[in-house]
Amino acid sequence: MLLLSAPFDPGAAAAPRRPRAALVAIAGLAGLLVAAGVAWELLGRGPAGLGRALALGAAHAGLIGLGWVLTTAAPGWWRPVIRLGVAVILATIAARLVPWGPAALALLPILLLVEAAGHPRLRALGLARCRIGHAALGLAAGAFFGAHLLVTASLTFGYHLARTGAHAYASALAYDAGANVLSAEWLFRGAVFSALWRRGGFWPAALASTALALLRYLIDPALPHAPEARAGAIFYLGLVGLTGCALRAWSGSLLPGYLAGLGFFGAYRLLTP
């Protein structure tokens, strides 16, 4: 217990730990790449979808980079962040252009774990093992919310199950596993929620991180723009976000929340207007 065993300085103030320059650099670089991708897409040059993939990959790489730097900005932080960013962008492009490209996306969580293994401070994000029961509960909760979404959307708005084929569904799942859910859990439940929870109570941290996650989804151009779809997204993503925070706090690990996200998006990808 450090309150007993460590020297105590009642007047000590927290040193500024946030490397603002690093955060600005990552956000700026990611923004530039997103803008380049959008511009490429608009110009219509090169293979179809390349610009969109670049923009998407850069956005997720930026989120992961921000999460990394928010948690630890040890000297040389940029090396793993750049490596991961490049990997995310290449995997996203590969998923768009190559038939077996989505497999590269699915490997990104493993790459992230390998990179993080050399940085003990990243344990603060929730990079820890959890009980199987916690993981199963996370998956079940996400699947339940997804199933609920399916039922409610079909009964309320007449939405139905998509018939896009196994490959497209697997590709979408790989995107969720390697980019969409991964970057959201890493940044919002991992870096933001963990940091805020450390400074205060659960509810302020959970509400703030969930609000930021909702904001990220609401500005996502890939999300349907219909009002009912937006309302549903706010409700379900808010629910999934709060559940992810609760699972993160309860289990001490990001994995149950990540599985909840995968479970939810796994059901969501089955839905089509």
Place this chain on the structure above:
Amino acid sequence: MIALPLAMVVVVAGAMALTDHGPDSILRHLYLVPTVCAALTRGAVAGGLIGALAGLLHAPVVLPSVERAGLTPQTLDGLLSLGFPVLAGLLVGYLADDGRAHAARLDAILAIQRRLAHPGSLEEALAAAAEEVRVTLGARRVALLVGHDVQTAARASVPVGTVVDPGSAAAFTLVTGQAVWSRDQRSDPRLPSERALAPSPIRAGVLPLASGVGVIGVMAVEWAGELTRATRAGAEELALHVGLAVENVRLTLRQRRFTEELEEKVAAATARLRELDQAKTEFLSVVSHELRTPLTALQGFSELLLRSALPPEKAHRCLVYLHTEACTLGRIVGELLDLSRIEAGRPLELHPERVDLDALLERNVELFASEHLRHRFEWTCAGPGLALHADPDALDRMMKNLISNAVKYSPRGGRVLVSASPAPDRPGMVEVAVEDDGVGIPADQLPRIFDKYVRVGHPDTAAARGLGLGLSLVKALAEAHGGHVEVDSLPGKGSRFRLLLPEVDRHF
């Protein structure tokens, strides 16, 4: 168990789906049953979860009607029924949690007070109290330190083993009486630590254990993960009660120690009184015996003189005997008078004059030598000029008592050495020593040897007569002369009494 409310929610949802009465089905109220049940049995989290589940299961019934009919009184009622179970579950659960926590704290306080009041070491009692606090607050670690210095304080912790830094937050709280809370010990800037952050924050607090006399210790508590305001308030309440309980224990222990000391003193005084009573009884018996012996002789010889016409030589011898016994009687009565003076705290009447020590020793040694033929008497004197300014009678009695003692406690004969010289280690004092090789005095009896009525028992000297007053009188007389008496003795080897008196030019 949460499984039962969970099953009940599913059953209610199933029944609503089967009856298909729409969002305003009367069955929707049944969702409250499992919600309240979960809240009452498992608390706010379970109540909120079951309520949320009920709302979610009811949503596919309500939302399509809202989509179809818009916001009507019926659909609004349906929308409210989505959120109501959650609110009910949270509210009832919160109240149940609060009541349970309050009851648990009261139980813990009772258990702590009971454990601390139980006889045993303070550390053991503190360990038991720390465990009670840990369980009640759902904490990971609890440490209790009682004392005014963290380094020397009595301490206990669960789990066992706590290192305390003299400049720690605990020491700060002990000195200032201010509680210290840390939202996360490892990221707290007031606690410099090189250790990496844990996945969950490690909350901790150090609270003063206060009593009427101020801060008497600290209670340190550590949690992993969430720390609610209620738990924090509970910790503060428990610290307050632990402080009072510890103070009560300290007062009880102090009172117990005081009672024990008092009992010991009373027992010692009672034993001393018994000893004195016993000694007085023995003294009376001895006195009676000592008085009767010369009286019998006086009676016998006087009757003989009265009744018989004895020839002059025999009559003279009888008169000598009568004189000797009368002297003995006079000596005993004198001793008794001196004793009564000493006991009454009155000074002994002394008539000091110059006494030639050489002559005094010679006279006494020759007297005893003539009466005790089995003993070999030797005496030395530093010189014929060695003199004391003393009461000759008192000095004579001191010498007789010391030599008589040496003879009495050398029942098998042996050497009795009497010497006088200037004391080598006490300038201005004359040392008169009487040494024997008799039975000696056990070490445990030496401190009492100059007390009144004390006679050291020994099988070889059981027949020796005496009142147990001789040495006590010697001591009183020596002190009245401004000197003192001391003894060295080894059991089986003999004793050496050393009488130290001021030289002739000293006033007393």
